[in-house]
Amino acid sequence: xxxxxxxxxxxxIEKRQSVAFWCNPISGHATLYWYQQILGQGPKLLIQFQxxxxxxxxxxxxxxxxxxxxxxxxSTLKIQPAKLEDSAVYLCASSLGASGSLVDTQYxxxxxxxxxx
Amino acid sequence: xxxxxxxxxxxxxPEGAIASLNCTYSDRGxxxxxxxxxxxGKSPELIMFIYSNGDKEDGRFTAQLNKASxxxxxxxxxxxxxxxxxxxxxxxxxxxxxxxxxxGTLLTxxx
Numbered sequence: 001x002x003x004x005x006x007x008x009x010x011x012x013i014e015k016r017q018s019v020a021f022w023c024n025p026i027s028g029h030a031t032l033y034w035y036q037q038i039l040g041q042g043p044k045l046l047i048q049f050q051x052x053x054x055x056x057x058x059x060x061x062x063x064x065x066x067x068x069x070x071x072x073x074x075s076t077l078k079i080q081p082a083k084l085e086d087s088a089v090y091l092c093a094s095s096l097g098a099s100g101s102l103v104d105t106q107y108x109x110x111x112x113x114x115x116x117x
Numbered sequence: 118x119x120x121x122x123x124x125x126x127x128x129x130x131p132e133g134a135i136a137s138l139n140c141t142y143s144d145r146g147x148x149x150x151x152x153x154x155x156x157x158g159k160s161p162e163l164i165m166f167i168y169s170n171g172d173k174e175d176g177r178f179t180a181q182l183n184k185a186s187x188x189x190x191x192x193x194x195x196x197x198x199x200x201x202x203x204x205x206x207x208x209x210x211x212x213x214x215x216x217x218x219x220x221g222t223l224l225t226x227x228x
Contacts, residue, residue, distance in 0.1 A: 040125075040220065041220055042121075042205050042207075042218030042220050042221055043161065043218050044218070045215060045217075048213060048215065055213045056211075056213045091161075101214065102148050102149040102168050102209060103149055103168065104214060105151075105163055106163075106216065108160040108161050108162070110160055111160050
């Protein structure tokens with residue numbers, strides 16, 4: 001079974017530029033998550049999708065970050081304009097999304113390492 | 118602010134010893150708890166989860182949960198150098214069963 005795919009793996013941009021990340025979840029997984037992991041910290045949830053609807057985006061900086069999940073499968077996360085503090089690894093994860101499950105396991109992709117200069 | 122506290126380490130143990138990783142959490146509504154392992158430069162991978170008070174064993178790993186004390190731990194028996202990684206504790210809570218990760222504990226197993 002193929003895992004969560006992400007691209008690109010690395011990205012270097014100047015501040016105020018825009019950048020987009022792509023994620024393809026495990027086949028059949030209804031729930032998709034985007035996390036931001038700053039060096040030395042644990043992953044922080046940015047946005048959670050159930051199929052193509054947003055479940056939680058409370059920690060997404062909506063003035064500069066946006067995300068979409070069209071057709072309930074692939075997802076893109078965009079940053080526009082980027083700031084220095086956005087330098088981090090952006091992780092995508094997916095889970096079956098069984099309703100009400102306390103043990104709905106999240107599987108992570110390899111991540112995209114973003115450096116903002 | 119829901120918090121998850123882990124000793125950042127590094128925790129250094131000799132090969133073959135038991136490594137004990139601890140985690141406390143502030144959200145009393147948390148009902149299940151995940152442990153992930155993250156090698157340097159890699160993404161987190163699931164070790165195990167626990168949702169009932171007491172112990173849960175899976176191979177060399179044992180998770181322990183005490184909801185009254187808001188404490189969860191992970192024991193690694195017969196530690197191997199390949200266990201050297203950061204271990205992330207993540208309680209599950211809220212209506213969307215959200216994971217809240219701690220900062221992780223860096224474990225080093227010395228040959």
